[in-house]
Amino acid sequence: MKRTERQHLKEHELEALARQAREMVGARRRETTLIVTVLVIVGAILGGYLLWRERVSSKAHDLLAQAVAVHDARVGPPPAPGQPAGGLYFPTERERAQAALTKFKVAADAYPSTDAG
Secondary structure: OOHHHHHHHHHHHHHHHHHHHHHHHHHOHHHHHHHHHHHHHHHHHHHHHHHHHHHHHHHHHHHHHHHHHHHOOEEOOOOOOOOOOOOOEEOOHHHHHHHHHHHHHHHHHHOOOOOOO
16 A cells, blocks of 8 residues: 555544544533533632642741741851841840740641641
8 A cells, every 4th residue: 555545544533533523512601611610610619729839838938947047047246346146146045045936836736737836
């Protein structure tokens, strides 16, 4: 069989398959519309849930980062006048630990179902 004849037959097969699919969708338009609508609604609900979960996780991680920053703060006297502050500092280890504990507790209480909480 020549190459052009094979190509011609292949085109007819694809054309017939496309026509059958179009006829089937046309005959079942109501069912097809219902299925597509359900899929769109389920997709929207799933997308909304994933966005909400990401937002909650982001807020929980922000609170955790604040708590870790307090936990890692410097202990000692305040910087001398004229020198840059250089971040958080606490006069004693106990005050730093108490402040960090408070921040960690806020994060855990606000978002208990997340990894950061």
